[in-house]
Amino acid sequence: MKKSILSTLALGVLLLSLGCNKDEGPSGEMAFENLNDFTTLDIETTIPRVEISQSGNLLRVLLSVTDQDGTPLEEFTLGNYAIEMASGSKVEEVSKNKIALSVFDQNNNTPLAAATTLDYSGSMSSTDITDMEEALSTFISLKDPLDQLSVIKFASQVEEVQSFTTDATLLYEAIITDPTIGSRTAFYSACDLGLDQANQLNSVLPLIIGFTDGGDNASYISLNGLIDKSKNLNIPIYTVGFGNANQARLTQLAEETGGRFYYAPTGAEISELYRTINGQLRKLYVFEWEVDYPSGSEVTIKITTNYTAAGGDFMDVSEKTIVIN
Secondary structure (H helix, E strand, O other): OHHHHHHHHHHHHHHHHHHHHHHEOOOOOEOOEEOOOOOOOOEEEEEEEEEEOOOOOEEEEEEEEEEOOOOEOOOOOHHHEEEEEEEOOEEEEOOHHHOEEEEHHHHOOOOEEEEEEEEOOOOOOHHHHHHHHHHHHHHHHHOOOOOEEEEEEEOOOEEEEEEEEOOHHHHHHHHOOOOOOOOOOOHHHHHHHHHHHHHOOOOOEEEEEEEEOOOOOOOOOOHHHHHHHHHHHOOOEEEEEOOOOOHHHHHHHHHHHOOOEEEOOOHHHHHHHHHHHHHHHHOOEEEEEEOOOOOOOEEEEEEEEEEEEOOEEEEEEEEEEEEOO
């Protein structure tokens, strides 16, 4: 009888311990959960940008966490995350007590700088173009006063009709500017120009938002070349496809560069996607911690995100490889 009672007590302690582990992250900090959240059926994460201090000792990682519809999930704590760094054969978990966590929109005054690329190729109908231009107008109306946008229009050729500016009036005027750029599709070249222009800016969060209704048949840069350049410059590419868009390629371009792909077959849905993208960028989680790697080290950052909602326990993993300079 005494052994039975002790066994029962031991089992109870074990179950209690397991219950605490479920609610707490590895550091002991409680993970945020919401059992009243009935809308989340899955979570999606991306790392759009990683920044390294000039000294090479401070790492700043930006993470997007959304539900299956692209709606940002808020109020997460360090208990929702596990972070690993790998260099060569060495893999280490980053201790939570070394990490500072914040939300981009709350504790950061860095403005966004979005190069928008708009498709005017021959396959675009007048309705498609109207919907696309109205969607960009919506995005301009949503931007913060210090956010910068540029407008790049493309078909066979690529034309930057408005360089980066905070002036909404100039951006609205750029939308109605009629380009003379042929009829083929140089989407990758347009994104490449956006990368070059965004990379010249300082003290901003740069990104590319690209629209296209089809593949690419007129660019001077390949898909893989564009992906490699985006990674090297640490600038994500968000893609929006509609009509007969090559969804596989647009998904690859977005996911491998830290952006997201969206498919929006109607004008109303395109406008809503701009709202979604804007919300995601404003609600990025920002992780900061000190590192000690020799200059030139290639390091892969892996962030595992966990969240419990009414529909169950959800997990997603994002990785980003950088070179310490």
